[in-house]
Amino acid sequence: MNATDTNLYEVLELIDAATSQDIDRAYRIARATYQPASTATYSLFSDDENAEILQRIEEAYAVLSDPRMRREYDARLRRDRASRHTAPPSAAPKMVALPVRENEPPAPSVPDYSLDEPDEPDDGVYDGPALRRVRIRHGIELDEISARTKINESHLSAIEQNRYDHLPAGVYLRGFLREFAKCLKLDPKAVTESYMALFIAHDRRPGRA
Amino acid sequence: MNVRRRATRTVTPEAARLPARVWAIGGGKGGIGKSFIAANVAATAARSGRQVLLIDADLGGANLHTCFGMPAGRGPNLSDFIEDRIQDLDKAAEETPIPGLRLIRGALGHAGTADTSHEQRTQLVQASRGLGADLVIFDLAAGMDRATLDFFLETDESMLVATPEPTSIENAYSFLRASFYRKLAHGLRDSPVRDLVREAMDQRNERGIRTPTDLIAEIERLEPAAAENLRKLISSFRPRLVVNQVRNREEVKLGFSIRSVCRKYFGLDVEYLGYVSYDDLVWRSIKERRPLVVAYPQSDSAIYIRQIVKKMLQP
Ligand SMILES: Nc1ncnc2c1ncn2[C@@H]1O[C@H](COP(=O)(O)OP(=O)(O)O)[C@@H](O)[C@H]1O
Ligand SMILES: [Mg+2]
Numbered sequence: 001m002n003a004t005d006t007n008l009y010e011v012l013e014l015i016d017a018a019t020s021q022d023i024d025r026a027y028r029i030a031r032a033t034y035q036p037a038s039t040a041t042y043s044l045f046s047d048d049e050n051a052e053i054l055q056r057i058e059e060a061y062a063v064l065s066d067p068r069m070r071r072e073y074d075a076r077l078r079r080d081r082a083s084r085h086t087a088p089p090s091a092a093p094k095m096v097a098l099p100v101r102e103n104e105p106p107a108p109s110v111p112d113y114s115l116d117e118p119d120e121p122d123d124g125v126y127d128g129p130a131l132r133r134v135r136i137r138h139g140i141e142l143d144e145i146s147a148r149t150k151i152n153e154s155h156l157s158a159i160e161q162n163r164y165d166h167l168p169a170g171v172y173l174r175g176f177l178r179e180f181a182k183c184l185k186l187d188p189k190a191v192t193e194s195y196m197a198l199f200i201a202h203d204r205r206p207g208r209a
Numbered sequence: 210m211n212v213r214r215r216a217t218r219t220v221t222p223e224a225a226r227l228p229a230r231v232w233a234i235g236g237g238k239g240g241i242g243k244s245f246i247a248a249n250v251a252a253t254a255a256r257s258g259r260q261v262l263l264i265d266a267d268l269g270g271a272n273l274h275t276c277f278g279m280p281a282g283r284g285p286n287l288s289d290f291i292e293d294r295i296q297d298l299d300k301a302a303e304e305t306p307i308p309g310l311r312l313i314r315g316a317l318g319h320a321g322t323a324d325t326s327h328e329q330r331t332q333l334v335q336a337s338r339g340l341g342a343d344l345v346i347f348d349l350a351a352g353m354d355r356a357t358l359d360f361f362l363e364t365d366e367s368m369l370v371a372t373p374e375p376t377s378i379e380n381a382y383s384f385l386r387a388s389f390y391r392k393l394a395h396g397l398r399d400s401p402v403r404d405l406v407r408e409a410m411d412q413r414n415e416r417g418i419r420t421p422t423d424l425i426a427e428i429e430r431l432e433p434a435a436a437e438n439l440r441k442l443i444s445s446f447r448p449r450l451v452v453n454q455v456r457n458r459e460e461v462k463l464g465f466s467i468r469s470v471c472r473k474y475f476g477l478d479v480e481y482l483g484y485v486s487y488d489d490l491v492w493r494s495i496k497e498r499r500p501l502v503v504a505y506p507q508s509d510s511a512i513y514i515r516q517i518v519k520k521m522l523q524p
Binding site for chain 1: 373374375378379382383420458459461462463465466467469470472473474483507509512513516
């Protein structure tokens with residue numbers, strides 16, 4: 001590969017305005033992508049090439065993840081761009097930029113029947129599987145919810161699987177359900193009441209302490 | 210298929226009412242779920258109220274009819290149209306048990322679409338637009354013969370299916386590479402850089418062009434005037450990725466990795482459309498000969514499929 005004229009943002013496939021979360025996320029993906037024996041690069045890049053790319057990724061991340069170094073780098077980037085604009089075009093370094101997307105052709109003129117499914121379950125009951133379906137529709141993974149809410153992933157998973165025996169006492173569970181519901185943009189009150197009713201009914205079954 | 214006759218075929222006013230969108234579903238390797246996804250994407254779109262036409266372009270191993278529980282058919286099929294036994298593609302379109310969804314079968318054990326010309330394939334895609342469907346979906350064969358590549362390139366949207374296994378990834382990349390060069394070779398056939406593209410297709414070329422990214426850089430260097438055209442061509446090639454048979458979180462993320470590799474290696478912007486989990490209900494639905502989204506609409510995989518269709522239909 002000789003097209004390595006890319007800037008640090010391009011190395012991590014980021015836009016200049018990327019947030020620090022964007023940078024962390026891009027870095028995590030890049031590390032997984034270009035590790036030795038990676039499935040994603042199989043048959044295209046050799047381990048040596050992966051190592052070379054990974055090295056550039058580490059360098060880019062070292063700068064972009066450090067606020068002070070990033071500010072300095074951004075300033076240099078701006079200066080470079082400004083001077084490039086004033087230079088004669090032939091002096092501009094050749095860059096392989098990603099193609100700009102052309103305007104999409106117009107969408108078909110059919111009535112747009114929605115594929116949106118309501119998040120509220122038909123029977124109004126928010127049990128574990130109903131919550132799970134909403135989560136999957138929203139494309140959120142359990143570990144993301146866990147990171148956001150600080151609720152242990154095993155608890156979230158027990159909620160989704162209606163494994164009441166693995167769930168903590170009522171007050172804690174209530175708190176978990178509220179946070180879980182918020183992440184899914186559901187009504188926390190409706191979810192908590194619905195789920196707690198199931199939990200309590202289970203708890204009161206004959207033969208239970 | 211007689212090209213001239215097809216070109217002059219009049220389209221009924223009713224059919225002309227709606228400009229159809231045409232999608233192709235491919236992936237290079239067999240057995241990775243292209244037909245499963247094609248059938249379920251088609252069924253989902255039909256159930257959302259669209260008129261959908263599904264075309265089994267896998268003439269060697271056509272089996273989409275089975276996914277809908279339709280018996281082996283004796284009626285006209287795609288090969289009959291290609292080989293000029295029927296003049297009207299519409300005659301090969303058959304109702305499926307799903308309202309709003311029609312199927313054009315391939316023929317089992319047939320030689321294939323490989324011996325058609327580029328022009329004939331373009332004509333077939335054009336003809337499929339005129340049958341009154343809102344959405345036409347081509348289910349492609351495994352392998353990368355020219356016909357399959359052309360369908361992948363000539364349709365409005367192309368979906369690349371891969372599973373999280375090295376063999377499937379390898380084939381997906383070869384498939385992308387072959388389509389990419391075919392697109393360039395065809396689009397730049399009257400351009401001064403035509404020979405450069407041809408040279409680059411040989412992995413051991415003397416210029417040291419190994420990746421499409423290298424080729425683009427070389428063209429920018431040697432023929433800046435041709436580069437604009439090239440950029441346009443590349444930006445019109447936007448395959449979208451679906452990872453099928455995903456078993457864990459790592460495999461979900463593989464889609465993002467493939468996206469990154471496509472950008473670095475091909476200079477292509479490949480959107481990661483979504484994934485479908487590995488699910489026993491998939492083979493159960495196939496055994497029952499009903500699409501998963503109909504048989505098990507509440508299953509995880511059915512939800513994933515609906516998400517994919519939703520994204521595909523976004524303007
Ligand atoms: N998501 C999935 N989960 C489980 N099995 C699957 C899945 N997708 C596909 N399969 C299995 O793979 C087989 C091959 O799928 P098919 O769609 O015929 O592949 P292709 O068209 O790519 O050759 C199917 O019969 C099915 O049993
Ligand atoms: Mg198939």
